[in-house]
Structures are given as C-alpha cells and as structure tokens.
Amino acid sequence: MAKIVGGIGTSHVPSIGKAYDMGQQEEPDWKPVFDAYKPVQKWLVDLKPDVAIVVYNDHGSSMFFDKYPTFAIGAADSYPIGDEGWGPRPLPDVPGNPEFSWHLAEELVYNEFDMTVCQELSVEHGFLVPMNLCFPHEPSWPVKTVPIAINVIQHPLPTALRCYKLGQAIRQAVEACEDDLRVVIFGTGGMSHQLNGARFGHLNNAFDNDFLDKIESDPLALTKLTHQQIMEEAGAEAVELIMWLTMRGALSDDLTRVHRNYYAPMTTGMGLIALEENA
Amino acid sequence: MAAQRDKSRTIPGTTVFDGAESRKGYRINKFAMSFTKPENRTAFTADEEAYMESWSLSDPERQFLRDRDYRGLIEECGGNIYMIMKLGTCTGHGLYHVGAQLRGQTFEEFMATRTASGAR
Numbered sequence A: 001m002a003k004i005v006g007g008i009g010t011s012h013v014p015s016i017g018k019a020y021d022m023g024q025q026e027e028p029d030w031k032p033v034f035d036a037y038k039p040v041q042k043w044l045v046d047l048k049p050d051v052a053i054v055v056y057n058d059h060g061s062s063m064f065f066d067k068y069p070t071f072a073i074g075a076a077d078s079y080p081i082g083d084e085g086w087g088p089r090p091l092p093d094v095p096g097n098p099e100f101s102w103h104l105a106e107e108l109v110y111n112e113f114d115m116t117v118c119q120e121l122s123v124e125h126g127f128l129v130p131m132n133l134c135f136p137h138e139p140s141w142p143v144k145t146v147p148i149a150i151n152v153i154q155h156p157l158p159t160a161l162r163c164y165k166l167g168q169a170i171r172q173a174v175e176a177c178e179d180d181l182r183v184v185i186f187g188t189g190g191m192s193h194q195l196n197g198a199r200f201g202h203l204n205n206a207f208d209n210d211f212l213d214k215i216e217s218d219p220l221a222l223t224k225l226t227h228q229q230i231m232e233e234a235g236a237e238a239v240e241l242i243m244w245l246t247m248r249g250a251l252s253d254d255l256t257r258v259h260r261n262y263y264a265p266m267t268t269g270m271g272l273i274a275l276e277e278n279a
Numbered sequence B: 001m002a003a004q005r006d007k008s009r010t011i012p013g014t015t016v017f018d019g020a021e022s023r024k025g026y027r028i029n030k031f032a033m034s035f036t037k038p039e040n041r042t043a044f045t046a047d048e049e050a051y052m053e054s055w056s057l058s059d060p061e062r063q064f065l066r067d068r069d070y071r072g073l074i075e076e077c078g079g080n081i082y083m084i085m086k087l088g089t090c091t092g093h094g095l096y097h098v099g100a101q102l103r104g105q106t107f108e109e110f111m112a113t114r115t116a117s118g119a120r
C-alpha cells in the first residue's frame, strides 16, 4: 500500500531560484535560506520517498486567466521547466508518475474533489523552488512527482477549510493505491507578503510564526481563517498559505517535527517546516 | 458559509485580484503573458510600438508601458503583478523596482526598509 511518510511546508520565493542559479548560496544575506534546507535534504535522503506530491500555484507559466482551474493535477510522464518570461531555469525536466496521478485523480473526483487533469504541464517557481531546495537534481531528480495546482491568485479562491479537506482526500487516495510507494507531500507558498499597491513589502513575522506553530499543532484553527483575515494581517499574496493546509490535511496527528525555520530578509516571510509521520 | 471577503473593509494600499480586476486587466495581462515566449520578447524589443499595436492595447496601456509606469499598469489597467513581472526581461525592471514605484519611493529608499537586502 502507498503511504504518506512526511510533509513539508515551504515558501517558494522565485528570487531563491535565481540566487541558486547564480551560485549565491554562500552570500551572507542568502546563506540562512540555503542552510535551512540542508537538514531537510538529509532527512529526505534517509526517508527515501518514491514520489513527491507538490501542492503549488501556477503564476502565469502554464496557466492563464482564459481558463484558470481551481484545483488541477498533473498526469504527465515528465514536466518540462517553464518559461515565466525570463527563460527556463537550467534544471532537468521533472519526472512524473502518470499511473499514480490518474489513480489519485480518479479517487479524488469520485470523492467529490473535481480536479482538472493536465497531461501537458510545464512547472515553474511555485513547484521548482521547493523541489530545487529539498532534492539534489544533477543529473536527474531522485523522486517522481505529482504536481497539484491550486488557484490562489484570482479570487474567488477555494477556502482554507476546502484546501485542508483536499489534503485529507489526498491521504485517502494515496492509501487506496496498492503500489508500495513512499510519498512526501509539499505545501508551498507564502508566508506573509504583498506584491501590489502602496502596501507592497508588507510583512508580519508574528503571524508567520503563529502559523508555523499551528500548522504543526492546531491546523483546524488555521482552517477557520478567511481570505480577508489572511490578507489584512499578512498581505494580499499571503493567501498562498492555504496550500500548506492541503499538505497538513494529508498528514495524521502522530507526527514528529524534524525541522523548522523562518527568515524574512526582503519582501516575503520565508518559512519552512518538515513533519515526519511516526507510524 | 463564512464570508471569505468583506468588501466593506477595504485593505489600505491593497488591490485584491478578483473577477472585476481580471476582467479589467484581461488585455494587458494576456499581452504580458505573451512574454513567456522568447519570440515575443524579441518582437517587443525590436519594435515596442508595433508589438503593442499587434495586441491592440489601449492608449493608456501604451502610454504607461512607454513610461515604464508599473503603478499605472497595475492599478489603472488591472495588471496582475505576476503577469506584469514578465515584462521585466525586456524592460530591465525587476520586482523591487516595480515595488518601489508602488510604494512611491525610489529603489534605494525601498531597499533601505529591508532587513537583509542582499537577498534580492
């Protein structure tokens, strides 16, 4: 039986990808970010996942407002590196597991989560920055992936509770798979940030640290947050954090926190939490 | 059903990108999305006016673009920040340049408000 062995909540700030590509990992203002992922990389080596389910949002790479799905799932053999307007990053294409993706899609849709299934999907910073930070990838990635894209950029967005319930349904769907797969799930985006208006650059460290506390110990409290509350407190773009609830909904409550970090150097609270299933 | 948004509580200095904004900004956002193709970036760089004409941009959209006025493109024309960012390879203006404009500051003034601005 397939099972979920761990979950990771992480920001997916695009400038981290650029800094990585330019080899700035040791520069003093960048080093705290890159160093924070080293214990997570090591943990993942020991955990030996076969598949990473990556919950992210497309920021206008493979998806546009002509038809922007609320919930989508990739079901391709391979996911090419997208061009977000500045050329694709120099990363290898990311392998998929289309049989597993279709299994999840079937379970989720029959469980009343109506996913858009994508057989052609290029992936972008929302997906790639977390993968890049957590896994070695030269010459190729050590896991297969299932991208799950959530609309967090064009309101109306799915509610925080709905995203959490999607995670619960993902767990059921994973456990209904007869293949012996070890699965990790990523919830990406946030934390506090705002990229529009005169409030550009708004940060809220207290909100972010409280969110990091509760994503571990009291996720149900976070499912009660409305988009309005998140935007008022943590910035308009902080609504991405609802994607962390999908990750958390896919986990049990019998967890060990492996790692946690927070750093807010510029315009985004960069958070990281890694949770391992005990059973 | 808990209301997800309270439109009576406008958030100062904030635009929520919703259906009204997405309708208003559809043309400029689709134009900006075209910059995900290298041949379109080349075409814009070769002849900005001709490329804007080929997308039938409005006069205000063209003028804001000529002026590199990102506040105008976003707040007046409905531009979505993620789409507008795609213009950056051609204009040479990254997120923090755009952000400083939105805040009504110079780039240097904005950078001085950050805690570790080397992580840019």
Ligand SMILES: [Fe+2]
Pocket (backbone or CB within 6 Å): A012, A057, A059, A126, A189, A190, A240
């Ligand atoms: Fe994002």
